[in-house]
Amino acid sequence: MEPETVPQRDVLMEVRNITLRFGGVTAIEDISFDILEGEVRAIIGPNGAGKSSMLNVINGFYHPQEGEIWFRGEKRKAMKPHEIARHGIARTFQNIALFRGMTTLDNIMTGRLTKMHRNMFWQAIWRGPAEREEVEHREVVERIIDFLEIQHIRKTPVGRLPYGLQKRVELGRALAAEPKLLLLDEPMAGMNIEEKEDMCRFILDVNDEFGATIALIEHDMGVVMDISDRVVVLDYGRKIGDGTPDVVRNDQTVIDAYLGVAHE
Amino acid sequence: MLYRETGDFKVSYRDDQQTFPIIQDRWLFWGMLAVAFLVIPFIIDDYWEKSIVLPFLVFSLAAIGLNILTGYCGLLSLGTGGFMAVGAYASYKLMTAFPELNIVIVILLSGGVTAAVGMFFGLPSLRIKGFYLAVATLAAQFFLVWLFNKVPWFYNYSATGQITAPERSIFGFAVTGPEATPAATYLFCLAFVTVLALVAKNLIRGRIGRSWMSIRDMDIAAEIIGVPPMRTKLSAFAVSSFYIGIAGALYFTVWFGAAEPTEAFGINQSFLVLFMVIIGGLGSMLGSFLGAAFMVLLPIVLKNIMVGGFDVLPVLAKHVEITLVGSLIIFFLIVEPHGLARLWSIAKEKMRLWPFPH
Amino acid sequence: MSYLIETILSGLLAGVMYSLVALGFVLIFKASQIFNFAQGVLCLFAALTLASLMLGNTPFSELLHTLGLPNDWMPVVPIWIAVPITILVMIGLAFVIERFVLRYLVNQEPIILFMATIGLAYVLEGMGDLMWGSDVKPLSVGLPEGALDWMFDRFDIYVDKLEIAAAVVATVLVIALSLFSQYTRIGRALRAVADDHQAALSVGISLRTIWIIVWSIAGFVALVAGTMWGAKSGVQFSLSLIALKALPVLILGGFTSIPGAILGGLIIGVGEKLAELYAGPYIGGAIENWFAYVLALAFLLVRPQGLFGERIIERV
Numbered sequence: 001m002e003p004e005t006v007p008q009r010d011v012l013m014e015v016r017n018i019t020l021r022f023g024g025v026t027a028i029e030d031i032s033f034d035i036l037e038g039e040v041r042a043i044i045g046p047n048g049a050g051k052s053s054m055l056n057v058i059n060g061f062y063h064p065q066e067g068e069i070w071f072r073g074e075k076r077k078a079m080k081p082h083e084i085a086r087h088g089i090a091r092t093f094q095n096i097a098l099f100r101g102m103t104t105l106d107n108i109m110t111g112r113l114t115k116m117h118r119n120m121f122w123q124a125i126w127r128g129p130a131e132r133e134e135v136e137h138r139e140v141v142e143r144i145i146d147f148l149e150i151q152h153i154r155k156t157p158v159g160r161l162p163y164g165l166q167k168r169v170e171l172g173r174a175l176a177a178e179p180k181l182l183l184l185d186e187p188m189a190g191m192n193i194e195e196k197e198d199m200c201r202f203i204l205d206v207n208d209e210f211g212a213t214i215a216l217i218e219h220d221m222g223v224v225m226d227i228s229d230r231v232v233v234l235d236y237g238r239k240i241g242d243g244t245p246d247v248v249r250n251d252q253t254v255i256d257a258y259l260g261v262a263h264e
Numbered sequence: 265m266l267y268r269e270t271g272d273f274k275v276s277y278r279d280d281q282q283t284f285p286i287i288q289d290r291w292l293f294w295g296m297l298a299v300a301f302l303v304i305p306f307i308i309d310d311y312w313e314k315s316i317v318l319p320f321l322v323f324s325l326a327a328i329g330l331n332i333l334t335g336y337c338g339l340l341s342l343g344t345g346g347f348m349a350v351g352a353y354a355s356y357k358l359m360t361a362f363p364e365l366n367i368v369i370v371i372l373l374s375g376g377v378t379a380a381v382g383m384f385f386g387l388p389s390l391r392i393k394g395f396y397l398a399v400a401t402l403a404a405q406f407f408l409v410w411l412f413n414k415v416p417w418f419y420n421y422s423a424t425g426q427i428t429a430p431e432r433s434i435f436g437f438a439v440t441g442p443e444a445t446p447a448a449t450y451l452f453c454l455a456f457v458t459v460l461a462l463v464a465k466n467l468i469r470g471r472i473g474r475s476w477m478s479i480r481d482m483d484i485a486a487e488i489i490g491v492p493p494m495r496t497k498l499s500a501f502a503v504s505s506f507y508i509g510i511a512g513a514l515y516f517t518v519w520f521g522a523a524e525p526t527e528a529f530g531i532n533q534s535f536l537v538l539f540m541v542i543i544g545g546l547g548s549m550l551g552s553f554l555g556a557a558f559m560v561l562l563p564i565v566l567k568n569i570m571v572g573g574f575d576v577l578p579v580l581a582k583h584v585e586i587t588l589v590g591s592l593i594i595f596f597l598i599v600e601p602h603g604l605a606r607l608w609s610i611a612k613e614k615m616r617l618w619p620f621p622h
Numbered sequence: 623m624s625y626l627i628e629t630i631l632s633g634l635l636a637g638v639m640y641s642l643v644a645l646g647f648v649l650i651f652k653a654s655q656i657f658n659f660a661q662g663v664l665c666l667f668a669a670l671t672l673a674s675l676m677l678g679n680t681p682f683s684e685l686l687h688t689l690g691l692p693n694d695w696m697p698v699v700p701i702w703i704a705v706p707i708t709i710l711v712m713i714g715l716a717f718v719i720e721r722f723v724l725r726y727l728v729n730q731e732p733i734i735l736f737m738a739t740i741g742l743a744y745v746l747e748g749m750g751d752l753m754w755g756s757d758v759k760p761l762s763v764g765l766p767e768g769a770l771d772w773m774f775d776r777f778d779i780y781v782d783k784l785e786i787a788a789a790v791v792a793t794v795l796v797i798a799l800s801l802f803s804q805y806t807r808i809g810r811a812l813r814a815v816a817d818d819h820q821a822a823l824s825v826g827i828s829l830r831t832i833w834i835i836v837w838s839i840a841g842f843v844a845l846v847a848g849t850m851w852g853a854k855s856g857v858q859f860s861l862s863l864i865a866l867k868a869l870p871v872l873i874l875g876g877f878t879s880i881p882g883a884i885l886g887g888l889i890i891g892v893g894e895k896l897a898e899l900y901a902g903p904y905i906g907g908a909i910e911n912w913f914a915y916v917l918a919l920a921f922l923l924v925r926p927q928g929l930f931g932e933r934i935i936e937r938v
Contacts, residue, residue, distance in 0.1 A: 340733060340736075388919055388922065388923060391922065391923055391926050392922050392923075392926050394732070394733075395657045395732075395736065395877070396873055396922060396926070398736075399869045399870065399872070399873050399915070399918065400873075400915070400918075400919050400922065402866070402869060402870075402915050403870075403912060403915030403916050403918070403919045406911050406912035406915055407912040407915070407916065409911075410908065410909065410911050410912050413908075414905070414906035414907070414908065415906065531863075531866075535740060538737070538740070539740075542737050574688075575688075576688055577684065577688065579684075579756070580684050580685060580688060580752070583748050583751040583752045583756070584748065584752065585748070586744050586745075586747055586748035586751070587744070587745050587747075587748030587749055587752060588748070589741075589744055589748075590741045590742065590743070590744025590745035590746075590747070590748060591741070591745055592741075593737065593738070593740065593741030593744065594722075594723055594738050594741040594742065594745070597727065597730070597734055597737060597738045597741065598723070598726040598727060598738075601730060601731075601734050
């Protein structure tokens with residue numbers, strides 16, 4: 001994707017002057033950036049820079065003391081995480097947060113929960129509306145299963161799956177919600193090179209085929225530079241760089257603080 | 265080689281998500297249902313009814329109820345006895361206040377009342393988790409039993425403080441009171457258990473069940489993917505209490521016909537149902553039934569062996585029984601924390617491959 | 623006025639008893655993250671053993687009788703031998719529990735361990751009855767009893783000497799425990815395990831040994847608590863139910879805090895007595911059965927982490 005197409009896109013989310021404190025510790029200090037419709041936006045920075053906290057703020061798990069978030073042109077009110085999920089933000093987690101007691105299929109079906117509405121009465125009867133709804137959503141989920149190439153583990157409890165597949169199932173669960181904005185917290189952490197390549201392919205395909213905007217945290221610089229359109233760099237809770245991979249790569253502050261001078 | 269899904273191809277998602285996907289399981293299920301409805305009513309006698317069959321059916325319902333809360337939604341409750349008491353006293357008040365009301369409706373309404381009470385006591389689950397919640401449910405247990413002991417309105421100011429179920433019948437057959445025949449009470453309870461078990465299964469396999477399980481497995485992740493924690497937890501409390509309330513109502517109206525709160529609905533009752541759920545298998549419908557059967561049969565078998573076989577004093581036999589039950593709980597938790605239901609599914613796996621070892 | 627003071631005092635002293643039970647619980651929870659439901663029954667079992675030894679009851683007498691064996695050969699054991707024997711029994715019990723229960727449940731989920739302790743409570747209850755019979759046993763360990771005269775004469779306030787003794791014993795016990803954990807090697811190991819299991823393991827502390835030690839200490843604390851309760855109202859099964867009151871105490875104080883357990887016990891003790899005094903007559907009495915739980919619950923809604931618990935920041 002060429003960087004020059006970037007300016008023509010609409011802004012999907014804008015983060016303005018966010019400050020987040022835990023007691024006396026400031027995790028994020030006065031950070032602003034935007035995420036454009038349809039782009040892959042990376043958030044990078046050393047450990048403890050506030051990257052995961054930033055994702056947690058975006059999906060409403062942490063409530064920042066200051067600042068505002070604009071999503072799809074509106075200022076977001078204070079909401080619970082589950083309400084934010086209903087507004088089209090889905091995510092994966094740094095340490096896999098799958099539902100270990102359930103099968104792959106059921107895990108991905110939970111991604112559809114926000115879109116299923118049959119009440120308890122119909123659920124209890126099952127035959128009829130509830131069953132039709134179930135089949136409808138099952139079809140969507142099966143398409144995702146095909147896309148992620150995990151048909152063979154459809155009915156395996158996820159607790160038994162190897163790490164790489166669990167990561168993939170988690171991506172599937174987030175995709176099932178058909179999010180406007182998909183947050184990926186270190187999607188490739190702990191993977192070997194082949195698994196990373198697969199995951200990169202899935203992420204780019206998700207971006208292309210499902211049209212989801214992606215914000216991701218990643219430590220593997222090679223991956224970040226390859227797949228992202230623009231990069232935000234955080235360090236000690238502050239923003240120290242923002243721009244296309246090329247710009248960031250050559251930014252002296254970023255090099256000093258993060259990549260290290262010796263790297264060059 | 266006989267028991268497997270090979271050759272039984274599923275051509276639609278509808279077929280794939282049915283309750284018993286394997287054809288042999290379906291036969292077994294229908295066969296057992298046929299025996300339960302068409303054979304047992306003709307051979308059941310008083311002893312079997314009061315000592316084995318009714319206890320099994322009533323406790324199966326209570327175990328399904330607790331399993332929904334603890335096994336599927338991950339909320340540990342020690343208040344089962346108290347909620348059974350709510351069902352029992354609700355049915356008593358309804359029966360005496362509205363003598364015309366059909367007994368089926370009475371029992372369903374009792375479940376509804378218990379569901380409301382359960383939701384109320386479930387409110388703390390929004391702020392507190394795990395063991396803290398378990399202790400909080402003890403508040404419900406002790407408070408409810410105290411309430412039914414101390415407030416005379418609940419037992420209609422009777423001198424003994426006991427409640428006694430008046431006679432009610434459906435289709436001309438008495439199902440409560442001294443005139444009720446074993447076959448009638450059995451079929452009455454069986455009908456409730458069958459319908460309610462199917463309903464529970466339907467709830468569990470669909471949207472609601474998945475919300476419960478997601479909260480159980482990882483509540484934070486569940487909330488972030490869009491499961492509202494409050495609605496989900498309260499719905500688990502409501503459905504669970506509904507089942508436990510109906511179990512309490514049947515316990516009082518059909519099985520015993522009379523009750524007194526401290527003995528019948530004390531904390532030991534809570535533990536008994538919890539043991540059923542653990543031994544049967546947390547998060548398994550089949551487990552609820554297996555656990556109930558196990559805990560109902562165990563004391564009877566032990567007593568027959570010790571008192572009948574070896575002439576042991578009943579008091580002593582009781583002590584041995586308590587020790588053994590405790591040991592068995594520990595044994596099960598060590599050997600198979602997922603209970604009898606898991607053992608059954610392992611056996612089925614083996615059968616699928618039989619006669620090959622792998 | 624003096625009646626109110628009397629109520630508060632007796633509440634405080636009842637609270638000390640709750641604290642003693644809660645203390646054993648906190649010890650185990652800190653060292654092994656096990657919610658030990660059996661702590662109450664452990665008190666009962668300890669007191670039962672002590673009382674029966676001092677009465678000269680033969681263990682398993684009914685069982686021996688059924689088998690046609692002699693069942694009346696146990697002498698009356700004087701207290702200075704009975705107490706060490708009981709302590710040994712409690713240590714032996716800790717070994718058995720580690721060897722046959724805990725060892726197999728390492729790395730299980732907390733809820734599984736919790737349920738195992740419910741099973742353990744049943745086993746201990748059944749064993750206690752099997753060994754010593756289920757009749758009420760008097761237990762007199764030579765603690766002073768009766769009204770504290772000068773309080774009664776001067777202020778017209780009734781205070782039982784036994785309860786004062788209990789408070790003194792509890793204080794001594796808590797001081798001894800904190801000295802133990804501060805200044806001995808084992809104490810330091812215990813604190814290390816409480817802080818971080820993995821780290822403690824990695825510096826070569828044996829988890830099994832720690833478990834045995836901590837359950838032995840909890841057994842000892844249970845013996846003290848059981849003796850106090852038993853001296854007050856006889857050793858009987860209802861003791862283990864009274865001990866359930868330690869649970870709301872724990873909620874109030876937090877599962878891992880010893881000062882919390884003590885303060886929680888006192889609050890519950892006083893709150894309960896005051897509630898019974900002021901609200902009891904209007905709503906039918908005997909509210910002691912549930913008041914502690916409701917008090918703890920109300921408190922939880924305001925402060926979910928308990929009096930001394932740390933605020934939990936959840937992370938994903």
